[in-house]
Every structure is written in C-alpha cells, then in structure tokens.
Amino acid sequence: MRRSLAPPSRWASLLVLVSAFCCLFLSTAAVKHENFKTCDQAGFCKRNRAYADAAGVSGWEAPFRIAAESLTWKDGLLQGTILKTINKNGETVRLPVTITFLQSGSARVTIDEERRQKGEIELRHNSIARKERYNEAESWTIVGGLDVSKTATESREATRSTVTYGSEGQFQAVITFAPFSVDFKRDGATQIKLNDRGLLNVEHWRPKIEKVEPEKKEGDEETPAPEVEAGEDESTWWDEPFGGQTDSKPKGPESVSLDITFPGYEHVYGIPEHAGPLSLKQTRGGDGNHNDPYRLYNADVFEYIMDSPMTLYGSIPFMQAHKKDSTVGVFWLNAAETWIDITKQKEAHNPLSLGIGSKTDTHTHWFSESGMIDVFVFLGPTPSDVTKAYGELTGYTQLPPEFSIAYHQCRWNYNSDEDVKDVDRKMSKHQIPYDVIWLDIEYTDDKQYFTWDPLTFPDPIGMLKQLDESDRKLVAIIDPHIKNKAGYPVVEELKQKNFGVNNKDGNLYEGWCWPGSSHWIDCFNPAAIKWWIGLFKYSAFKGTMANLFIWNDMNEPSVFNGPETTMPKDNLHHGNWEHRDLHNINGLTFHNATYQAMLEREKGVLRRPFVLTRSFYAGSQRVGAMWTGDNQASWDHLAAGFPMIINNGIAGYPFAGADVGGFFGNPEKDLLTRWYQAGAFYPFFRGHAHIDTRRREPYLVGDPYTGIITRALRLRYSLMPAWYTAFHEASVNGTPILRPHYFMYPGDEAGFAVDDQFFVGSTGLLAKPVVKEGADSVVIYIADEEQYYDYFDFKKYSGKGSQTISAPLEKIPLLMQGGHIIPRKDRPRRSSGLMKWDPYTLVVVLSKESTAQGEIYVDDGDSFDYEAGAYIKRAFDFKDGVLSSANLGTKGKMTDKYIKSMKAVGVERIIVVGAPKSWETKKTVKVGKGEAQLEFHAEEGNKAAWAVVKNPAINIAEDWKIEF
Numbered sequence: 001m002r003r004s005l006a007p008p009s010r011w012a013s014l015l016v017l018v019s020a021f022c023c024l025f026l027s028t029a030a031v032k033h034e035n036f037k038t039c040d041q042a043g044f045c046k047r048n049r050a051y052a053d054a055a056g057v058s059g060w061e062a063p064f065r066i067a068a069e070s071l072t073w074k075d076g077l078l079q080g081t082i083l084k085t086i087n088k089n090g091e092t093v094r095l096p097v098t099i100t101f102l103q104s105g106s107a108r109v110t111i112d113e114e115r116r117q118k119g120e121i122e123l124r125h126n127s128i129a130r131k132e133r134y135n136e137a138e139s140w141t142i143v144g145g146l147d148v149s150k151t152a153t154e155s156r157e158a159t160r161s162t163v164t165y166g167s168e169g170q171f172q173a174v175i176t177f178a179p180f181s182v183d184f185k186r187d188g189a190t191q192i193k194l195n196d197r198g199l200l201n202v203e204h205w206r207p208k209i210e211k212v213e214p215e216k217k218e219g220d221e222e223t224p225a226p227e228v229e230a231g232e233d234e235s236t237w238w239d240e241p242f243g244g245q246t247d248s249k250p251k252g253p254e255s256v257s258l259d260i261t262f263p264g265y266e267h268v269y270g271i272p273e274h275a276g277p278l279s280l281k282q283t284r285g286g287d288g289n290h291n292d293p294y295r296l297y298n299a300d301v302f303e304y305i306m307d308s309p310m311t312l313y314g315s316i317p318f319m320q321a322h323k324k325d326s327t328v329g330v331f332w333l334n335a336a337e338t339w340i341d342i343t344k345q346k347e348a349h350n351p352l353s354l355g356i357g358s359k360t361d362t363h364t365h366w367f368s369e370s371g372m373i374d375v376f377v378f379l380g381p382t383p384s385d386v387t388k389a390y391g392e393l394t395g396y397t398q399l400p401p402e403f404s405i406a407y408h409q410c411r412w413n414y415n416s417d418e419d420v421k422d423v424d425r426k427m428s429k430h431q432i433p434y435d436v437i438w439l440d441i442e443y444t445d446d447k448q449y450f451t452w453d454p455l456t457f458p459d460p461i462g463m464l465k466q467l468d469e470s471d472r473k474l475v476a477i478i479d480p481h482i483k484n485k486a487g488y489p490v491v492e493e494l495k496q497k498n499f500g501v502n503n504k505d506g507n508l509y510e511g512w513c514w515p516g517s518s519h520w521i522d523c524f525n526p527a528a529i530k531w532w533i534g535l536f537k538y539s540a541f542k543g544t545m546a547n548l549f550i551w552n553d554m555n556e557p558s559v560f561n562g563p564e565t566t567m568p569k570d571n572l573h574h575g576n577w578e579h580r581d582l583h584n585i586n587g588l589t590f591h592n593a594t595y596q597a598m599l600e601r602e603k604g605v606l607r608r609p610f611v612l613t614r615s616f617y618a619g620s621q622r623v624g625a626m627w628t629g630d631n632q633a634s635w636d637h638l639a640a641g642f643p644m645i646i647n648n649g650i651a652g653y654p655f656a657g658a659d660v661g662g663f664f665g666n667p668e669k670d671l672l673t674r675w676y677q678a679g680a681f682y683p684f685f686r687g688h689a690h691i692d693t694r695r696r697e698p699y700l701v702g703d704p705y706t707g708i709i710t711r712a713l714r715l716r717y718s719l720m721p722a723w724y725t726a727f728h729e730a731s732v733n734g735t736p737i738l739r740p741h742y743f744m745y746p747g748d749e750a751g752f753a754v755d756d757q758f759f760v761g762s763t764g765l766l767a768k769p770v771v772k773e774g775a776d777s778v779v780i781y782i783a784d785e786e787q788y789y790d791y792f793d794f795k796k797y798s799g800k801g802s803q804t805i806s807a808p809l810e811k812i813p814l815l816m817q818g819g820h821i822i823p824r825k826d827r828p829r830r831s832s833g834l835m836k837w838d839p840y841t842l843v844v845v846l847s848k849e850s851t852a853q854g855e856i857y858v859d860d861g862d863s864f865d866y867e868a869g870a871y872i873k874r875a876f877d878f879k880d881g882v883l884s885s886a887n888l889g890t891k892g893k894m895t896d897k898y899i900k901s902m903k904a905v906g907v908e909r910i911i912v913v914g915a916p917k918s919w920e921t922k923k924t925v926k927v928g929k930g931e932a933q934l935e936f937h938a939e940e941g942n943k944a945a946w947a948v949v950k951n952p953a954i955n956i957a958e959d960w961k962i963e964f
Contacts (some may be wrong), residue, residue: 035243036299036310036564039292043236044255045339048201048234048367049293049733051257052341055198060178060196066097071161076101076148078163082111082180084202093204099175099182101152101165104145106389107173109182109194111256111373113204119862121205124238125252128506129572132166134371134581137335140588141619145392171379184328186379190263191328192321194375199259199365202373208238208252247565248504248570257367258375260330262321266360267742270319270651271296271340272327273312273616273628275304278643278740278755280319283309283341293339293365298584298615300558300565302630303664306640312572313556313629314616315584316651320386321362325747329386331393332366333374335585335617341365369569369734370581381648383743384735390652394552395622397655399731402861403435403473404549404610404625405723406832407713408686410438410475416456417463420474423697424467428830430699432710433717435831437467438475438551438686447515448488449478450523450541452615454554460543468547471833474943475612477551480523480590481559483515490535494519499528504570506693511559511567520557521568523589524582525574529596536597549610550594551815555587587615588623606864614683616653623654625684633662634695638675642738643755645682649736650743655727658682665695669705670809671773676709677812678769680716681760683727683737708810715812718831719765721823721840723857726761728857728873737761745783754781762855764845765791766822768805768813777806778813787848789913794944819847821854821876826909836861839908840956844878846914852878855888858902858956869895872902872957883910883962899957907954910962915947919964926963927952934964 054060063085071080078099083092094114097408101107112133115121119131152165161175172185181195194200237253239246262268267279271294282289290308296315302313317332319340332338332679332746343363376393378386409427414420420437429435445451452460467474482491482500494500495508500519503509538544559567569580579586591613598609611624620626628644631637641658648656660679661667667675676698679685698709716723726737736743739759741751757768757780766788768780779802782788788797790805791814797803805813816822822843829835844852859871865897869892872887889895920938924931932952939945954960 004353023291035302037242039244039295039339042337042339043240044203044253044369045293045367046236047203047253048163048199048255048257048339048365049231049341051201052197052199052259052365054548059298060198060936062195062200064095064180064195064200064202065178066175066180068158068177071156073154073156076150076152076165078154078161078175081114084204086204088543093202095202097180099148099163099173101163101173102145103147103149104389104392105166105171105379106145106393107171107184107377109164109373109375109377111202113202115205119249122207123250124208125248125250125504127248127504127570128576129250129570130576131580133254134335134577136575136577137333137371137374137582137585140585140592141333141617142393143395143619143622145389154444163546164712166379184377184379186381191326191379192330192377193261193263194377195259196261197259197363199257201255201257203253203255203371205254222602232531243563245568247563247568247580250504250570250936252372253368253412254491255367256334256371256373257365258373259365260375261364262328262362264359265321265323265326265328266344267323267360268319268321268342268364270316270647272316272647272651272653273314273644274309275312275640275644276307276309277753279344280648280755281309282343284343284813289429289631292310293341293812294338295337296580296584297337297564298556298566298587300554300556303632304629306636313614314587314620314626316616316618316648316653317366318390318618318651319364320383320650321888322383322742322746322752323748325381326378327383327386327746329374329380329390329960331378331390331618333376334371334619335582336369336370336371336580337583338366338368350544350875364488370578383746384733387650387734387736389651394618394652394736396732397621397653397727397730398623399608399728399866400625400655401608401610402473402720402724403832405683405727406685406720407433407716408436408438408475409434409686410440410686410688411693411695412440412689412691413442414439414441419461420463421466424470424472426697426699428470430710431699431828431830432706433713433828433830433832434472435833436473436475436549438477438688440477440691441479441514442691443476446483446485448483448485448490450490450535452543457543461545464545464547468545470830472831473547473549473610475551475610477553478594479552479554480520480557481511481513481515481518481554482521484510484517484519487516491519493531494521497527497531499525499531501567502572504568505603506572509567509571512561513554513558521590522573523586523593524577528574529593532593533597536594536601538601544601546605546607550598551612552591552594553614555590555613557586585617587613588617588620591616591620592623607862608864618652621653621655625657626653627656627684627686628658630663631659633665633667633671635671635771635773637662638671638678639756641678641682642758642769642771646738646740646755646758647735649683649738650740652734654730654737655683657682659686659688661687661689661696663688664690664693667696669701672696672701673705673809678771680712681738681758681767681769683723685716704810711810712812714828717829717832717835718824718826719822720835721825721858722761722763722765723859725823725855725857726763729761732775741781741783748783751781751783757781759817762820763822764817765822766815770807770813777804779804780813780815785848787846787914788815789818789845789944790814791816794946796942796944816843816845816913818845819852820845821852821878823854823856837905839906841909841911842876842907844876844883844910844912846878850878850914850916852876856956865894865898868892870898872899874956881964883964885958885960887959902957903955907952907956908950910949910952912947912949912964913944915945917945919947922964925949925952927954928960932962
C-alpha cells in the first residue's frame with residue numbers, strides 16, 4: 001500500500017520519530033542514559049540536594065516556624081500557619097498547615113502556599129495555567145479512610161503541641177513550633193520524625209526580575225561587573241533546557257521537600273518502580289550505594305538496567321520502614337516528578353548500658369517539583385497494619401476475573417486471526433493450558449485503535465468464537481495516543497470536542513508515537529472519560545465480543561519526540577493544570593477510563609474488567625494488573641523480577657508480573673524454562689516477546705523443555721483455588737500476595753533483606769524459583785522450627801537456618817510449611833474456565849503439633865454477584881484427628897442461589913502430609929454418618945508419611961467433619 005509523504009513542516013519531527021524507532025528496534029546493552037535526567041540535570045533536585053548540604057553545616061537555622069498564635073484545634077484537626085523567613089530583614093511567606101488525625105490511626109500533614117491558594121501571583125509568558133498548587137491528586141488516589149478521629153486530644157505548651165490519638169491512645173504527635181517539626185510516637189517511643197534535619201523547603205512564588213544591561217555607548221570604558229551576592233542557583237528557576245527542548249516554567253521555581261527520619265530502622269522498602277533489591281540502598285554514594293536519589297517520574301525506559309535508582313514506568317510514593325518487631329510507613333501524596341534520597345547513620349551505644357550494640361537511623365529526603373506537601377503517616381506496628389491502613393486510603397487491589405490470574409500467551413505480534421487460531425489449536429493439541437492470547441498494535445488498521453486490519457484480521461468474530469469454545473479470552477492493546485489522520489472518526493471527534501491534552505498555548509498538543517503524528521486523550525476530563533467509555537461498546541468497537549479484554553501501554557505517556565520520551569511539562573490538562581503537576585497520575589487516569597469502559601459494554605451486563613497497565617500510581621491497584629515493562633532475556637532480568645514484584649505488593653499493588661522469557665532478545669532454552677517455573681509464581685503470569693524475537697510458544701521449545709514448561713503451567717492451574725483465595729484476601733485487607741520474609745517473620749533480623757524467596761498468600765507455600773544460570777540447587781532460608789515438606793515428594797526439612805534443596809532443571813524449589821491446608825484442583829484442563837465444576841483436592845500439611853488450618857474463597861470469577869453474597873468462604877481445620885469445614889461467609893440476597901448452583905462441586909481427595917504412623921493400619925475414616933477409604937503411605941528415608949482419603953462425598957460449600 002502506497003503511503004503519502006509527510007508535509008515539509010513535519011520533516012524534523014519525522015526524523016525524531018525514525019530515530020526513536022531505531023532506538024526501539026536495535027538491541028542494545030542497556031538503556032540510553034543520556035535520554036533521562038540525573039539529579040544534577042534536574043534543577044529542583046540539584047537545588048534541594050544543595051539545600052540539604054547547606055543544612056548540614058554548623059550554625060544552620062531552619063527558616064520555617066509555626067506561628068503559635070495561628071494554631072486552632074477542632075475535631076481532630078490542628079490548623080495553623082507556618083512562616084517561612086525569606087531574607088535577613090525577617091520577611092516571611094505564609095504557608096497554611098493542617099495536621100489531621102484519622103479514625104484509622106493514621107495521620108496526615110499538608111502544607112500549602114497562601115498566595116497561591118488565593119491566586120495572588122502572576123504567571124510568565126501570559127500562561128493560562130492554574131495559579132494554585134496542584135490539589136486534586138487526592139481525588140484520583142484516595143477512596144476512603146479519611147474519617148477524622150473523634151477521640152484525639154490536644155494539649156499545648158509555649159513551644160509545642162502534643163496530640164494523643166489512636167484506638168487506645170497509643171499514638172502521639174509532638175509538634176514543635178520553631179523550627180517546625182513533628183515527632184510521631186507509638187507507646188511513648190519515637191517512630192517517625194518530620195523535618196528532624198530541617199530540610200523542609202517550599203519554594204515560594206516570586207516574580208522574575210529581568211536584569212536590564214545598561215546601554216553601552218561607543219567610547220565608554222569597560223567597567224567591572226557588579227559583585228553578585230552569594231545565594232541560590234537561579235539557572236533553572238525560570239527556563240530549563242534538556243535534550244534540545246526547553247521547559248518554560250510559567251510559575252518559576254515551586255518545588256517542595258521534606259526530610260523524614262525513621263529512628264532505629266535500618267531497612268526501608270517500597271517506592272516502586274525500580275529495578276533493584278527489596279531493601280532500598282543508600283543514595284549519597286559509597287561502596288555498593290547509589291549516587292543519585294531514587295526517582296519517581298513515569299517514563300518509557302526500554303531495556304532498563306539492573307540495580308538502579310533510575311525511574312521506570314510507574315510510581316508509588318509509599319515507603320515502609322522495618323526493624324525488629326516494628327513496621328511504620330509514609331505516603332507522599334504528590335503527582336509531580338519526585339526524588340528520594342536515603343542515608344543511614346549508625347549510632348554506637350555504650351556496651352554497659354541497656355540496648356547493647358548499635359542502632360541505625362534511616363534518613364530520607366523527599367522532593368517534588370511542584371504541588372503541595374501532603375504526607376500520610378502510619379505507625380503500625382506490624383507490616384499488615386501498615387499495608388491495611390494504606391489500603392484503606394488508596395483502595396485494595398481489584399478482585400480480578402479469575403481467568404486473569406491464569407496463564408497469558410503473548411507476543412508483539414501475532415500476525416493474523418489465522419495465526420491466533422493456529423496457536424490456540426496447537427496449545428490444545430499439546431495439552432498446554434492457557435487462558436488468554438494477546439494482540440499488540442499490529443492488529444489495527446494503520447495504527448488506528450478501535451479498528452482491525454482488514455487484510456490480516458478480516459474475521460475477528462470468528463477468531464473470538466474459536467477461543468470461546470475453550471473458554472479462552474483475547475486481549476487487545478489500546479494506547480492513549482490517537483493517530484492524527486484525516487477521516488479517522490476517533491481523532492476527528494477528539495478534536496471537535498476538545499478531549500485532548502493541550503500545549504502550553506492552549507491548543508491541541510501534537511506529538512509522535514507508534515502511529516506517527518498523534519494526539520493524546522486527556523482522561524483528567526470527565527467528559528473525555530464518558531466519550532472514551534462509549535468507544536468500547538460492542539456496537540461501536542466492531543468485531544469485539546464478551547471475551548475480549550484490554551491492554552493499556554505507553555500511558556506514562558510515551559512521546560517519542562518529547563523530553564525524556566514523554567510529554568512537555570508545560571502542556572495543559574483539563575482545568576488548565578500543567579502536566580508537571582500531575583504527570584505520575586496520568587497513567588492511572590487512562591487505566592481508570594478504560595476500566596470504566598469495560599464495566600458495561602452492553603447495557604445491563606456488568607462484568608469484572610481486566611485491563612493491564614504499564615504506567616501506574618497509588619490507586620492503580622483498584623483497576624487492574626501491571627507488568628514490569630520491557631525487560632531483557634537474561635538471567636539478571638529473571639532474578640530482578642521477584643524483588644520488583646514483591647516491592648509492588650507491599651506498596652499496595654500485588655497484581656504484578658514480568659514478561660516471561662524477557663521482552664528483548666532470544667532466551668536460550670534453560671533460561672526460558674526457568675523463567676516459566678518462576679512465572680508460575682507471578683501474580684500476573686504472561687509470556688511476552690518483542691516483534692523481532694524468534695517465536696517461543698511452549699510447544700516450539702522441544703523436549704524435554706516443552707514437558708517441563710507444561711508441568712510448571714499445570715502447577716499454576718492446579719493451585720488456582722489457592723491463588724484466587726490469596727487475591728481475595730488482598731482485595732479485602734491489602735495483604736500482599738507474594739509475602740516477603742520480613743512480612744511473615746517481623747522479628748527475624750536475619751531475613752529482613754531476603755527478596756528471592758516468598759510465601760504465597762496464607763497457604764504456607766514457600767517458593768524460591770531458580771534464577772541463576774547453571775544452578776541445580778538453591779539455598780532456602782527457614783525462619784522457624786516448624787516442619788516443612790517438599791511440595792512434590794514430601795521430603796522433610798526442619799530447623800531454623802539455611803537448607804539446600806536439589807533443583808535440577810525439571811524441579812521448582814517449593815516447600816509446604818506445616819500447619820496449613822492448601823486447596824487445589826488436580827484435573828488438567830485447557831483453561832481455568834473449564835475447571836469451574838471440577839472437584840477439589842485438599843492438601844493437609846500437618847504441623848509438629850499435628851494441626852493445620854486453611855481457607856478457600858470461591859465465586860463465579862466473572863461478575864460482581866459476590867457483593868450480594870454469591871460466594872463461598874470456608875475455614876478448614878485439622879485438630880485432634882478431626883478435619884472440619886466451617887462457613888466464614890456473610891449471607892446476602894444471592895447466597896442461597898449461588899450455593900445451590902455449586903451443589904455438584906465436591907472434594908474428591910484429601911491428602912494428609914506428615915500422617916501419623918498410627919494410621920498405618922486404618923482403612924477407613926468416618927465422614928458424617930458414612931465412611932470413606934483411607935490409603936496410607938509410610939515414610940521412605942527422609943520423605944514424610946502421607947495418607948489419602950478418596951471420594952469422601954463432601955461438598956465444598958457445606959459444613960462437614962472427617963474423623964481419622
């Protein structure tokens with residue numbers, strides 16, 4: 001097909017686009033660092049680091065103090081004014097401050113700027129941008145937990161105020177007036193300090209004073225330049241160039257910063273997304289440390305490098321700090337570019353005094369380019385207390401449709417609808433289970449979303465119908481850039497209704513992405529969201545059915561010819577907010593719009609959406625899954641996946657995964673096999689590959705690899721009941737799905753930095769997949785004296801400390817902790833949907849005390865009927881030789897109907913691992929008034945005895961008892 005040339009005015013942009021394509025297609029060793037800023041190249045970051053250095057000099061006086069006479073206390077709110085002294089004459093800037101004490105036990109500190117609130121400033125360049133500091137991050141991020149405490153009390157002295165709060169009055173906030181600081185205490189001991197080091201900084205608005213050079217006449221003598229008073233570096237206050245483009249900064253310098261100290265805490269976690277260890281490193285240099293702060297600025301960073309504080313695709317400014325038996329956290333609610341410095345200071349103790357040894361304080365310094373200071377403080381004391389409190393604010397993870405936690409088969413791109421159907425047939429022929437096949441951008445007609453290429457995808461409905469025969473789904477990509485092409489109805493309507501992001505002059509912004517010239521939908525605009533929802537209706541998006549779902553990529557947003565491959569910061573969104581103010585939330589708004597669109601594609605039919613996103617922020621967990629972006633087919637990228645996914649989980653976003661096999665490059669067969677074994681433990685489990693890679697569907701790898709990969713996939717499918725139960729738990733209390741060591745054993749200091757092994761939900765499954773080339777064993781750390789068993793052959797492991805587990809290529813290191821009951825479904829099927837009516841197997845893993853407990857959650861996996869009681873939630877308990885099932889659910893209007901529909905679903909087997917020798921002669925067990933056969937298998941060497949109850953004739957939804 002002949003394509004028209006771009007008009008002459010677009011040649012420069014076209015060259016940039018071609019260059020961007022070359023960068024994407026050519027395999028390189030690592031990311032192009034020159035495309036992204038370091039702290040020294042980001043004016044506000046450099047300034048705030050310099051401010052911190054100045055504050056460390058002897059004689060420093062912090063210029064921020066509370067005007068004591070301004071303070072008021074009412075109904076859990078302490079309000080007043082911070083005065084910032086700005087010169088030697090004592091002039092001040094007024095900064096309203098509110099400290100809110102919440103019913104949940106959390107606290108919130110906000111600091112704004114009075115002149116900006118009142119609009120008493122002038123913008124440069126005749127800008128139409130908003131004058132206030134951005135104050136709408138809460139509307140996108142916070143969904144609950146803001147009820148103010150009714151029991152908090154305040155007492156005030158001349159120099160400080162003390163607020164006591166918490167359900168039992170266990171928390172205190174001590175607010176010191178001059179210099180302003182806040183100490184947060186639990187049970188009398190300080191846990192978090194704000195502005196302990198005096199690094200609070202609010203760059204207040206000031207007019208730019210143009211320096212006029214005196215007119216020079218011929219013959220005038222050269223006069224020496226006047227001496228400039230030493231002060232702040234103003235070089236990036238008003239205009240900031242980078243990469244050949246200049247940010248116009250109509251409001252001038254406006255960054256905010258604050259130091260947050262965790263006294264006695266050596267480990268801090270969270271602030272995803274970064275490729276690095278779970279326990280965050282120091283950032284001020286030194287052996288093994290980073291030299292730059294951790295950066296949060298959502299960006300399209302392909303082929304990212306390992307162990308780096310460099311920004312990636314998503315941002316969650318939530319951090320946990322942990323020490324022995326105590327966890328606390330902070331949430332920095334700011335959507336602008338943000339950097340976080342971390343330093344640690346050890347304080348030696350007198351060995352003759354109490355507390356022998358040394359204590360480590362972790363100092364963090366947070367700075368954002370614009371917006372307000374808005375910090376939430378969580379005082380724990382347990383990791384689950386902190387994640388639950390954070391989840392109350394930003395929402396717990398979506399309870400996803402059940403198919404979405406099964407295996408996804410993807411590449412860029414399947415070539416045609418016949419190609420998709422061929423892959424589907426071959427997966428079935430080789431008896432390899434999968435639930436979803438994916439389409440990248442090539443399925444569209446000339447990169448126009450909501451269309452199909454008429455030559456390669458002429459029959460999308462036929463393709464979807466074939467998939468539906470096996471209860472399989474299709475996911476198609478739709479990104480926020482809309483091709484700027486005359487006659488394309490979507491872009492024509494976007495222009496007509498002004499639903500796009502504007503440039504700094506208030507005109508529709510044009511940039512370059514996959515389609516070439518593009519415009520970006522502005523999902524901060526409620527009218528644009530409503531319009532977007534309409535585009536997904538079956539009547540509008542022709543060729544779609546109920547088994548098609550959506551992938552949102554490139555939503556940082558990625559702009560090939562933009563600064564740092566994204567949108568100019570002085571672009572304008574709905575309400576005339578600058579892009580700089582809300583950049584990190586942009587991906588969430590687009591993800592949310594697509595989620596809303598997928599809720600009701602046909603009137604009256606409400607179904608759970610599945611929408612994958614690359615860019616994310618706090619709150620994105622409510623609307624779908626994420627993945628770690630464009631990784632490489634290398635062992636170090638395989639190893640990096642788990643720390644990244646675990647960090648996402650403790651930051652409230654557990655539905656996470658990495659591209660199995662690596663996006664860039666061609667993995668050799670051992671690597672691909674090990675990656676599938678690891679991927680079987682990703683909450684989001686998808687194989688994906690670049691368009692230039694060799695095809696690597698599991699059936700193409702060849703024996704013995706295909707067989708090993710298939711067993712890993714079947715392991716995931718057999719454990720679907722356990723995974724779905726873990727997802728449900730995360731959806732109601734924020735508990736991570738992959739649980740790191742410190743989360744499970746908060747008192748075991750030896751494991752606080754462990755991030756290559758984890759527990760799956762509350763199942764007692766302890767996994768450490770092989771992620772090192774050539775390894776045929778792993779060393780797994782056991783934190784307690786409980787009995788552990790190999791998942792596959794029941795080999796016993798016990799004793800606190802390191803244990804070596806044999807792991808030849810065909811073996812996944814996976815242990816079962818004694819004391820748990822694990823639900824499974826063991827009949828192999830082509831997809832999870834075909835397992836719906838299959839019976840269960842319960843694996844009872846006995847503790848040293850011969851007890852075990854477990855839970856199961858079941859619903860239809862598709863609708864929202866569970867909200868009306870259409871679900872099963874059971875507690876299993878084994879004690880004193882009796883296994884029982886009891887109801888944990890709450891009855892609703894749809895409970896009875898759902899229970900009735902599940903009447904045919906029973907338990908076909910009960911496997912008891914660690915069965916007592918006294919059962920050796922037993923042939924039956926008592927089940928209610930009847931009996932069931934018992935089959936006993938004696939110990940063999942170090943392999944535990946086990947027993948099987950076959951066909952006990954019990955229903956998964958009913959109360960029952962089995963007496964051994």
